[in-house]
Amino acid sequence: MERAVRIYEHGPAEILKIEPIDPVPPGPGEALIRHTAIGLNFVEVYYRRGSFPVPALPAILGNEAAGVVEALGPGVTSLAVGDRVVYADGPMGAYATVRLYPADRLVRIPGDITEAQAAASFLRGVTARMLLKEAVRLAPGDTVLFHAAAGGTGLIFSQWARSLGIRVIGTVSGAAKAAAALKAGAFTVIDYVAEDFVDRVRAITHGEGVTAVFDAVGRDTFLRSLDVLKPRGTLVAFGKASGHPPQIDPFILSTKALSLTWPIRPVFTADRALLEENADDLFDAIRRGVLDVGPQRSYALDDIVTAHRDLENRQIIGSAVIRP
Known part of the structure; x- marks a missing residue:
């Protein structure tokens, strides 16, 4: 059975509910992704608390994940079933075993980068690159x-x-x-x-x-x-x-x-060329050993409440992922 983490209201970590979901086939321009590693980021605490708005309640949280393409919708030619991919900053919904995602916002993971590395670093790594190389001249x-x-x-x-x-x-x-x-x-x-x-x-x-x-x-x-x-x-x-x-x-x-x-990441990755430029630079830095991105910790999906408590209590040093 496929599962996802939903919130029905804003509040403390205990409002996170793990529920069964029934995936639907991908529509035009979409891909069905089976997650293998889900990024855990403090921004998701903002959404859970209500500091940042969610599109509607109930909502499935999560901004970043890596996994494998299981199916493609009509018109998708940039990917193939079996491709390993990572994403961040598109529609929320990463806290799930599977999900649909816009195919044109998915990035292939190079063969020498693991899915856990990608999920642990894509959102943070692109953010760090934006701050260091784009937001101010250093x-x-x-x-x-x-x-x-x-x-x-x-x-x-x-x-x-x-x-x-x-x-x-x-x-x-x-x-x-x-x-x-x-x-x-x-x-x-x-x-x-x-x-x-x-x-x-x-x-x-x-x-x-x-x-x-x-x-x-x-x-x-x-x-x-x-x-x-x-x-x-x-x-x-x-x-x-x-x-x-x-x-x-x-x-x-x-x-x-x-x-x-x-600065906000979506502006700096607004089109396909910018997204790929950021991804290529990040993956190259990992490959060359400039960056050790972990992950330092991992949680089971069943432990999502504990994971959010640890985030809020500043108990996580470095990156962490959820293993669906």
Whole structure:
């Protein structure tokens, strides 16, 4: 029996319900995918809580997965039954053993990349690439601050940045996360529970500040992140784990001619050429050993409530997947 995880309302992890589903044949432009690994990402907590809207309730959550093509709908010529594929950022519904997906948004997984690697890294890896190579202009020798550097995106970002000669100061909570961020390539780390990150960044950079701050935390760090930027620096906001950032008067950016941007992945992978460019770059970095994407942990589909609790309690260091 095929199964999926649904929510009928917004709330805590306990509202996630595993239920049987009855798959239908793929329609025009669709592929039927049997999942072998499903990405587990903090953004799904936002959807479950209601911080981000779902199209309708009940809803099947999940933004990222890898698997094997089992059937193709009319008009699909870009794929074949048996192809190994990965996706992210299309319609929700990855928390399932099988699902339909738009064929033109599926990416073939190269033979030297495993499905678990693809599912553990595709959403985070494309995000890290967007932040590092697209959202702001960085050069070898630049120093940047990355909040929550021991998260899945942060660990990939730090590894990739190190290979490009960019120094990452990471904020973390606790010794284990500090060790993970340093191993991934962070130049140094700040335990924001025990230290004031503004004071520490100023000390580390000898008062100069950083070229960019990458902030997915939101409310708790947003305004103070502006304080550590050097003149003409950029705050790159891309999440709100602690809540909505405060509204600001743009005039506060003027004293140092700062920039503020909020990039989102779908814009940077909007057409097929951009999607493939991002995927090829990510897979190449994994292949060359620039990136170790894990996964570090895996959960059974039956353990989805535990997985979401661990996400919210910051118990997961690095990437994790669900094994359907």
